[in-house]
Amino acid sequence: MPAPPEGNPDVDLHLIPGAVASIGEQDAIDAAIGSAPAARHLLLPALHAAQARVGWISPGALNHICTRLLVPPAEGFGVASFYAMFATKRRAPRTVHVCDDIACRIKGAEGLCRSLEQKFGAPGQDANGLNGAATWVRSPCLGLCEQAPAALVQRAGESRGDEAMAHVTLEDVVGAVETGDVRAAQQTIAPQTAEPRDSGLRLLRRVGKADPSSLDDYRAHGGYVALRKALALGPEGVLREVNDSKLLGRGGAAFPTGRKWEGVARNPARPHYLVCNADESEPGTFKDRVIMEEDPFALVEAMTIAGYATGCEQGYLYIRGEYPKATARLQHAITQTRARGWLGDNIMGEGVRFDIELRRGAGAYICGEETSLFNSLEGLRGEPRNKPPFPVNVGLFGKPTVVNNVETFANVLDVLAYGGPAFAASGTPGSAGTKLFCVSGCVTRPGLYEAPFGITLRDVIALAGGVADGRALKAVLLGGAAGVFVTPEELDMPLTFEGTRAANATLGSGVIMLFDDRVDLGDILIRIAAFFRDESCGQCVPCRIGTIRQEEALHRLVAARTKGAAAGARDVGLINDLALVMRDASICGLGQTAASAVQSALQKFPVLSPEAR
Amino acid sequence: MEAVPLNFVRAVDLKIDGKDVRVPEGTTLLQACKSVGIDTPTLCYLENLTPVNVCRVCVVEVENSRVLVPACSRVAEPGMVVQTDSERVRHSRKLVFELLGSSVDLSTAEPTFLADLERYAAEPDRFDTGDAHGHGAKATVKQPVKIDNDLYVRDYSKCVLCYKCVEACGTDAQNTFAIAVAGRGFNASIATEFDTPLPDSACVYCGNCIGVCPTGALMFKSEHDMREAGTWDESKQTVTDTICPYCGVGCTLQLHVQDNSIVRVTSPHDHDVTEGHLCIKGRFGWQFVQNR
Amino acid sequence: MFGAGGGTSAYREIEETDLIVLWGSNARETHPIFFHHLLKGKQDGARMFAIDPRRTSSVAWADVWMGLEVGSDVALANTIGREIIAAGLCNTAFVERATTGFEEYKAAVEIYTLEHGEKLTGVKAEDIRDLAHSYARADRAQICWTLGITEHHNAVDNVFAIINLSLLTGHVGRWGSGLVPLRGQNNVQGGGDMGAIPNKFVGGQDVEDPVLRAMFEKEYAGTIPDKKGWHLSQMFEAMEHGELKTVFVLGENPMQSEADAKRTRRLLEGLEHLVVQDIFLTKTAEVAHVVLPAAASWCESEGTVTSSERRVQRVRKALEPPGQAKDDIDILTALAKRLGRDWGAPTAADVWEEVRRLSPWHGGMSYGRLEQLNGLQWPCPTDDHPGSPTLHTRLWDEPVSGSRAPFQVVHHSPPVDLLSEEFPLRLTTGRRLESFNTGVMTGGYTSPLRHGERIELSPEDAERLHITAGEVVRIVSRRGSVEAQVKIDPGLRPGLTFMTLHFPDEVETNILTIDAVDPKSGTAEFKAAAVRVEKIVPVQAREPVGAGAAGGKP
Incomplete structure (x- = not known):
């Protein structure tokens, strides 16, 4: 496999005086980095290892990481402090993240959090009575909205690692904080996939049917038919089918997948990279999680087809850090497939080279933006890049890059299985x-x-x-x-x-x-505004300051509701002005859409009238 | 045989504010605007640094583009139709200035920056509307000045997060990487690792961060002390170009002198020896001539 | 170089070169802004070799570090040269067209096989081979050096050895290929260019050339000795022999800056008449019979200085000089008048016009052009000449215009101060980023980076001697001893120690250094003394004194 470019090994490092990593931290970091040459792109895995060992990124751990990877400590700190799942001040090794985002809110998450605060004290502080062993924090959407309210246990220094909880009660969460035990583990099955199942299911047809841990069972349910077909068609043939299918990207931008693939395939610069964007973090979204948990081999197969068609030998699967179950199942699937020789240097004996590296995000919504994701993979802060240039020309490590969402990849299997034109015939013309x-x-x-x-x-x-x-x-x-x-x-x-x-x-x-009719939309809007304020990377002014001003104005508006809509007229003006500058002048989609839901609600609903509460 | 120019550069034709403009391929919209005398406000842009296009005050409207584009880094393309003074452009620039003004202390910002605030009729105070119960009171970046060495101070209450200091400390000049952007969102800030004081950090006190700071967030200790004492008076200052008295590289120093004392040292950004950058000796090592 | 005392390349060129050899230079700390240009070259893909006994912060940026034995530079260069020839990588067309003496050179370096070179230099044969091949094959390559090359008893030989490599490969006289000596002070280059060296008039013109001398005699209406004068170390020898009794020192502090400080003090104090013109009452001025307080040339008076890339730039007056301090020109004209010559009251601009009239290098450099163009690089003979970023492009003319560049046969000659059982450690000296020379100037500002004088020891030596960081030790050479605090530097190989000359008032490092002088340049071998390090016991009892000895300036 072509090794990703090494970081700049030439730097006169200055370390934090007197900070030395514990043996445990050193071992964990060394294991994550392996014997690879100093390379910046291993920064996130190394930080994960340190965090998982002791529950925070200590100065000693940062020194060790920076020495191994030749990253200046200030930059290493800049990256570590960017991600919500990393603590850069000492934090208890066990941290329970309690989702208080919109879906969980409707299911009582706010009350849950207040009770936790009463019992354990303020979020982030050592929980009362547990001798610094645990804490709890509020979390943005954990992608378990269909099982709300949800929580996630981060367990540093324990072999059982991180685990998500669903349909939690106060007792469940209290138990998790006190002991780390999970009593309400998340489930996966989608309603339609329970028997009797809808015969029209395509993307979900194996969910709940095929054993997600068995490559053989995957094959028994139609797996690896598409890749065989792709190898028979050749790269050009695959591109033709995908073009004919009129498949549009499912990540939100609806860009024609065929055109994207062709752009990379035809690009003379080498190497090409393939990236699967599995950083599903949009509040309310959990579709990719279901595919990854229940049909992980499908994603591996689809990525292999894409790599084959576009001349990529290295794929990266960037999954959000809050998905421990999907991460484990995907890692298992990748390992199994590699062992079978269907990832690696000679796939299916056809001389095709392709492999996948799984990378965990660490709690940053912005990393779902493709260029932020590249920066994150490269070991930089997950700040979006200005476009153009677009990823097909200048993507990961500055090379032509195919980046698709999980659901988009999942569709590729059907495109190959049924043929592009047949796929195009389903759905609507557009x-x-x-x-x-x-x-x-x-x-x-x-x-x-x-x-x-x-x-x-x-x-x-x-x-x-x-x-x-x-x-x-x-x-x-x-x-x-x-x-x-x-x-x-x-x-x-x-x-x-x-x-x-x-x-x-x-x-x-x-x-x-x-x-x-019982939900207070004002409360929902404030939570949405807080989400964007919290997740803004801070790079550009319209988003960095605009999101916090929007949140402040909404707080004022909602507080002033009793006085009638007129009382908030001035703040409505501010909110509208902010919406315009964020949409027009922000660098990336986060800022550009940070006012979208709020604007639509203010326009369509009497959110501000006293009766709206 | 006819001579073929080796550096053949294509011309690009575009329209800016209704005017036909022809520029060499690779020209940014900012340079194209400048070539026809259109004055575009900038904040995070500097000739000697890689454009980071984070401040967004230079945005312009390009036909068929869904959003506004940053002039500092967007390269001119054939047939582009650019508006630099449309309603949308004016609104965005004004709001960006207002947002900065509402959260940052701009009292020592570059005069051009303050002039731009006026030019776009920015009213930063209109975000100052916390209600009687404190709901939605305005957040700012106000914090104590960091004074941890004798050469320069850091007042992040004045930081607009333009990234220039990080670039100057990093690959664009000094390659020391003592500072980086840390944290996220409104809490993002320029910091050393774990916010350790400068003397424990990698800082080598080249002061190139001060040289590029547009707001006075990074300031010579000498200037800071004079401002505190109320003796700083730029109207009484002269600026004289000379050459550094130390090593043989020959860096141009601009000596800012008040009352026959050097109070600050800069270097011109357009000089191809220094590109505005100095080392600790050139930047701070002048005290010996005034230990009189 | 080749008759013109200046580096061949503009700083910009290193940004566009393919191979960088940094030889005996810690430019990261001593020439930081040049290093910015170097790093741009690196960012653009240039490969970098660093040749330095110490693993300095400059070396940290190199792709290959060649940690040679102090003083084995000629051996290293000759080994590289031999390997280039042996591997058939010599630029034959260039050698034949533009150089002389190749056959003699080839014969002379024959003994410097890779194996022999490794033995002499301590650098692995494969690394030497790598550098030889990379340098010869590079499209463009630059060798940069500083005092690591020139502060040796065979300084000029070191420079010749390096020049030979550029001639072998044609890495000179083209944009991006050249030889870059980085000057240690802001006007070392200009001082020489202006004729403040014993063998040259202004503009590098030879004093022993009768035609030139006649021109200057006419200009100055007087007689000029037909033999070149003494250089610095010859002056000290002349003092020793009683031939030199009166000395006029301008802007130098030899009492603290010269090697073998005890001898220097004895000779200066023994003078019949010592005049010092300086902006400070330096240690030298303290023993002078007459002190002439001068204005600081870079900020209290007008004039020019010339940088390492031969760029002449204006210095300007920004401050009024204190007290009775006067402009150098005013002091010198007043002195001339006392000596019977009335030069009137020339301004810096007037003096510069004389330079332009007499020096073809500077003829085209009016003050107006210097100001407008951010300085000009010599040669710049006429008002319409753009200046010369790259020197010796003539070597690429077909046929070569002017004289061809000669190879110079030079041989390895180890440091004079031999290591022995009694003095087993090699002491080398250098600068640190925040300080400068004897600290007279940098002592004026407070730097968080300054920690006073410290002897740097390798971890191995420190352990062997049972010495810990921060401890005060005695350092002894054949000439004397000093005491200093210890810093452990993992960048030092066992056997190597490092000190600076920055804090002579606290630790007079030059007590230790040897005044073995290069006969051609007059530079002393500051880079190589033999010392031993002694533990002082008990450490605690010494604390009150030790703190003084170890502490920097407040």
């Missing part, structure tokens, strides 16, 4: 294929639903059993925190790229979150 919808909130059967493009919002909600508890629907958040709110009057909107665009909405990451 949106080929099926789409995964993450349905959560005030709904009877929350979960992941697959349906052909063109289904209406109303029908998806019906699939999920409608509004829970027989309540009236107040609003639906479509597309995620970066999406828009729609009203009950807009439910006949066809869920296609073109249909949502026409309605000034977006499919985004496929989030459909329901709010019934």
Whole structure:
């Protein structure tokens, strides 16, 4: 495999005076780095190792990492302090992250957090009565919205590692803080995949059917048919099929996958890199997690096809740090596939070289932005780059790079299995294929639903059993925190790229979150604003300061509701001004969409009237 | 045989504010604007540093582009239609200035920066509207001045996070990497590792960070002390170019002198020996001539 | 070089070169802004070799470090040269067209096989081979050096040995290929260019050339001796023999800056008449019969200085000099008047016009052009000449214009101060980033980087001698002893120690150094003394004194 470029080994390092890593930290870091030559791109894995060992990045650990990788400590610190899952001040080795984001909020997360605060003290501080063994913190969306409320246990220095919890009660969380034991482990099965199952399922057809830990079972359920077909077609043939399929990227931007692949395949610069963006962090989104947990081999196979078609010999799978189960299953799948010779130097005996390295994110929504993801992989702060240049020309390590979302890759298997034209014939003319919808909130059967493009919002909600508890629907958040709110009057909107665009909405990451008449949208808006403030990388002014000003103004607006809408007129003006500058002048999609949901809500709902509470 | 120029550069034709403009291939929109006399505000841009395009005050509107683009780093393309003074551009520039002004102490910022605030009628104070109950009170970057050595002080209350100091400390000049951006979002800041004091850090006191700081967040201790004492008076200062008295490289020093005392030393950014950068001796080693 | 005393390349060239050889230079600390240019070259993909006994912060940036024995530079260069010839990598076309003496050189270096070179220098044969081949094969290559080359008893031989390599490969006289001696002080280059050396008039013109001398005699309306004068070490020898009784020192502090400080003090104090013109009352001025307080040339008066890339730049007056201090020109004209010559009251600009009139190198450098163009690089003979970033491009003319460049046969000659059982450690000296020479100037500001004088020892030697960091030890050479605090530097090989000359008031390092002088340049071998390090016991009892000896300036 072509080794990724080495970091600049030429630097006169100055270390933190007197800080020495413990033997445990050194061992963990050395194991993560291995015998690889000094290379900056190993910074994130090394930081993970240090964090997992003692629960924070100590000055000694940073010294050791920086010495091994020849990274200046100030830069190493800049990277470590960028990620929410790394602590740069001593923190208890056991940390329970409690999701208080919108889906969990509806399910009582705020009350849960208040109770925890009463029992254990402020988040981040050593929990009362546990001698510094544990703490709890609030967390943005953990991607378990269909099983809200959710939490994640980070267990440093323990072999059992990190684990996610779902449908948690106060007792569950208290138990996790006190002992580290998980009593309410997350589940995975999507409602539609329970028997009797929908025969129209494509992307989810193996979910709940095939054993996600068995390559053989994957093959028994149709696995590796697509790769064989791809090898028979040759790279050009694969590109043709993908082009013919009219497959559009599922990450949010809906860019034609074929064009992206062709752009890299035809680029004379070498090497080419392939990146799977599995940093699923959009609040309300959990579709990629389900695929990775229940059908991990499918992702490995699809990435292999993409690498083959585009001339990439090295793929990176960048998965969000809060997905321990998916990480374990994918790592297992990659290892098994490699052992079988279907990853490596001579795939299926056809002389094809391709391999995948799994990399964990560490709690940064921004790293789902593709150029931030590249920076993160390279061991830099996950700050987005200015575009152009685009990744097909200048991507990971400055080389032509294919970067696709997990769901996009999953579709590639069907494109090959059924042929491009057949794939294009499904769905609608502008949106080929099926789409995964993450349905959560005030709904009877929350979960992941697959349906052909063109289904209406109303029908998806019906699939999920409608509004829970027989309540009236107040609003639906479509597309995620970066999406828009729609009203009950807009439910006949066809869920296609073109249909949502026409309605000034977006499919985004496929989030459909329901709010019934009991939910205070003002509270939801403030949480969304806080999310963007918290996740802004801080690089550009409109987003760094705009997101905090938006949050402040919303706080004022909501507080002033009792005085009537007129009281907040000035703040509404500010919010509108901020929305414009963030949309127009931010570097990346985060800032550009940070006002989107708030704007749609203020326009469509009487959020500010006293009755709105 | 006809001579073929070796450095053949294509010309690019574009329209800026309705004017036809022709520039060599590779020219940025900022340079293209300058070539036709359009004055574009900049903050994080400096000729001798790699554009990071983070401040966004130089944004312009390009036809068929969904969002505004930073003029400092966007390269001119054939047929581009650029607006530098549209409603959207004016709004974004004004808001960026307002956002900075609402969170950062700009009292010692470069005069051009303050002039730009006025030019775009920025009213930073309009974000100052915390209600009676303290709901949504305005966050700022206010913090104590860091004074941990005798050569220069760091007042991050004045930091606009333009990244220039990080670049000057890093690959664009000094390659010492003593500072980097740490943290995230509104809490992002320029810091040494674990915020250790400079004497424990990799800092070699070249002062190249001071040389590029646009707001006075990084300041000679001599200037800081004079400002504290109320004796700093730029109207009484002269600036004289001379050559550093130390090694044989021959760096140009600009001596800022008040009352027959050197109070600050800079170097011109457009000089191809220093490109504005100095070392500790050139930047701070002048005291010996005034230990009179 | 080749008759012109100046580096051949502009700083910019190193940004565009393919191979960088940093030889006997810790430019990261001693020429930091040049190092910025070097790093741009590195960022652009240039490979870098660093040749230095110490693993300095400059060396940290190199792809290959060649930690040679102190004083084995000629042996290393000759080994490289022999390998280039033996491997058939010599630029034959260039050698034949532009040089003389190749056959003699080839015969002379024959003995310097890789194996022999490894033995003499301590550098691995494979690394020498790597450098030889890389240098010869590079499209463009630069060799840069500083005092690591010139502060030796065979300084000029060292320089010749390096020049020979550039001639073998044609790495001179082209953009990106050249020889870059980095000057230690801001006007070393200019001082020489202006004729402040014993054998040259202004503009590198030979004093022993009768035609030139006649021109200057006419200009100055007087007689000029037909033999070159004494250089610095010859002056001290002349003092020793009683031939030199009156000395006029301008802007130097030999009392502290010369090697073998005890001897220097004895000779200066023995003079009949010592005049010192300086901006400080230096240790030398303290023993002078007359002190002439001068204005600081770089900020209290007008003029020019010339940098390591031969760039002449203006210095300007920004401050009024204190007290009775006067401009150098005013002092010298007043002195001339007392001696019977009325030079009037020339300004710096007037003096410069004389330089332009007499020096073809400087003819085209009006003050106006110097200001407008950020200085000009000589030669710049006429008002429309753009200056010369690269020197010796003529060597690439077909046929060569002017004289061809000669190979100079030179041989290895180890340091004079031999190591022995009694003095088993090699002491080498150098500068640190924040300080300068004898500290007279840098002592004026407080630096967080300054920790006073410390002898740096390798961890191995420190352990062997049971010495710990911070301990005060006695360092003894054949000439005397000093006491200093210890710093352990893992960048030093066993047997090598390092000190600076920055704090002579606290630790007079030059008590230890040897005044073995290069007969050609007059430079002393500051880089190689033989010493031993003695533990002082008990350490605690000495603390009050030790703190004084070890502490830096407040």
